[in-house]
Amino acid sequence: MPDPLAGPGRFYKGNLHTHSTRSDGVLVPASVCELYRDAGYDFITVSDHFLPKYNFPITDTRPWRTDRFTTIPGAEVHAPATELGEMWHILAVGLPADFAPTPPTERGPALAARCVAAGAFVAIAHPTWYGLTTADADTIESAHAVEVYNHTSAVKCDRGDGWGMLDTLLARGRHLLACACDDAHFKYPDWFGGWVMVKAEILTPESLVEALKAGRYYSSQGPEIHALEVGRHEVTVECSPATTIVLLGRGSAEAAKFGEGLRSARLPLEKMRPGGYARVVVIDAQGHRAWSNPLWL
Numbered sequence: 044m045p046d047p048l049a050g051p052g053r054f055y056k057g058n059l060h061t062h063s064t065r066s067d068g069v070l071v072p073a074s075v076c077e078l079y080r081d082a083g084y085d086f087i088t089v090s091d092h093f094l095p096k097y098n099f100p101i102t103d104t105r106p107w108r109t110d111r112f113t114t115i116p117g118a119e120v121h122a123p124a125t126e127l128g129e130m131w132h133i134l135a136v137g138l139p140a141d142f143a144p145t146p147p148t149e150r151g152p153a154l155a156a157r158c159v160a161a162g163a164f165v166a167i168a169h170p171t172w173y174g175l176t177t178a179d180a181d182t183i184e185s186a187h188a189v190e191v192y193n194h195t196s197a198v199k200c201d202r203g204d205g206w207g208m209l210d211t212l213l214a215r216g217r218h219l220l221a222c223a224c225d226d227a228h229f230k231y232p233d234w235f236g237g238w239v240m241v242k243a244e245i246l247t248p249e250s251l252v253e254a255l256k257a258g259r260y261y262s263s264q265g266p267e268i269h270a271l272e273v274g275r276h277e278v279t280v281e282c283s284p285a286t287t288i289v290l291l292g293r294g295s296a297e298a299a300k301f302g303e304g305l306r307s308a309r310l311p312l313e314k315m316r317p318g319g320y321a322r323v324v325v326i327d328a329q330g331h332r333a334w335s336n337p338l339w340l
């Protein structure tokens with residue numbers, strides 16, 4: 044397969060999941076946008092909780108767009124009920140401003156499908172944080188991605204990782220992407236911890252959502268992935284200085300290169316081929332990770 048990061052354009056840094064005072068966040072939308080814009084982010088989604096108690100907000104962030112910063116309208120949508128009896132948490136990036144409120148009878152899978160039909164990039168949010176099961180995830184057939192890192196969940200209760208869920212789904216043949224998000228509420232130090240780097244030709248909400256759906260991005264806590272080349276026998280990775288570069292596949296399939304200041308690695312695909320996918324993790328000297336999307340073999 045071609046390098047999903049090799050297309051035309053450049054990388055744009057963005058946070059897909061954040062809350063404001065339109066739901067249970069501490070900062071007003073203006074402050075959220077300015078915080079990320081001033082920190083060098085290229086885009087943000089303020090994804091307030093789409094619930095009746097907040098009057099179903101699709102938070103309007105258009106006033107804070109500039110030539111070098113854009114915003115994608117979206118929300119975190121909710122409906123009954125997971126296997127443990129909790130409300131679903133579904134991240135929808137790229138919703139229309141008039142997205143219809145969730146009817147009381149709507150269930151999570153139907154709501155996710157309605158978000159996809161409305162044009163959104165849809166992710167199963169923070170699965171570990173609320174004990175989502177694989178049986179739950181199996182019912183969300185329309186999702187594009189699983190949140191593999193949710194920063195606020197990591198900060199506040201050490202449940203930020205979602206790779207356990209995604210690797211299980213991938214091993215069972217699901218084609219799903221990965222995304223890292225802050226899910227910042229600003230009640231805790233929960234911002235600037237996880238983001239996506241999206242390869243796109245222009246910085247518009249539409250081009251970013253299209254690139255997200257196509258998997259033309261990677262996720263990060265710090266390291267950069269510059270290129271991924273899938274050859275017949277190996278994957279070549281180019282990245283910012285790393286101490287570990289790992290290739291992972293179905294089950295226990297793994298290959299890794301260790302060192303100091305590694306900027307590239309060629310990792311064998313042999314063990315990954317039977318499982319149908321491989322993915323790359325780049326770890327830097329501070330222990331921060333960058334994660335590729337699954338590479339379909």
Ligand SMILES: [Zn+2]
Binds near residue numbers: 119132168169
């Ligand atoms: Zn949530």
Ligand SMILES: [Zn+2]
Binds near residue numbers: 226
């Ligand atoms: Zn959230």
